[in-house]
Amino acid sequence: MRYLLIILLTVFLVACVPSSDNPLTDPDKEQIDASILGTWYWTDNNETGYIHIGLDEKSRLLRVIMLDSDKDGELEVSEFSGHTSSLQGNYYLNLKWVRPAQDGITGYMFVKYIVKPDSLGIAIMNSEVAEKAIKEKALKGIVKKAKWFSSVRITAGQKRLQEFILRKDKELFPEMKFMSRLTLPNK
16 A cells, blocks of 8 residues: 555655646535545555545535554655546546645646445546647646656646546556555444
8 A cells, every 4th residue: 555655645746646727527516425434544564544534614525634654653644625526437536735735736636436335446647648638639738847757737628627537537547546444443
């Protein structure tokens, strides 16, 4: 699972995960998928991590807090705000960074998810597929090349974005990583 956290944090920090000016669906279009609420965890030889997913009382949006503790006891915290979207039987998170603040990343990140009785699978969008589509003019967006990475910003409207995601879903979200549900003992 360390791979999952490293991907999530690293790609955001170096702007490798595509961001979108528009969400897949508007936050108030459909009810938040309650099956995703709860605490999910992973553990390996070097770290333990938790993702807490709940509702923000004021905004009624998802509040996603990720905690990672490594073998040296160092704790990293990331927080996101967002909502769920369903498109033709596929489920996605529309997430925005809350903290730590990210320079230049103001849009939505899309994460495909699958909820099973005891686990949550998540897949991060493949930036190369989005970048190629933008370069080939199959998707509106902006690609900024830097020395070590490209920054991909999708500017397509919601309808075109949905069509693209559905058409390229398997390429965009090729690898699903699973975390276990934390079940507390009954009192």
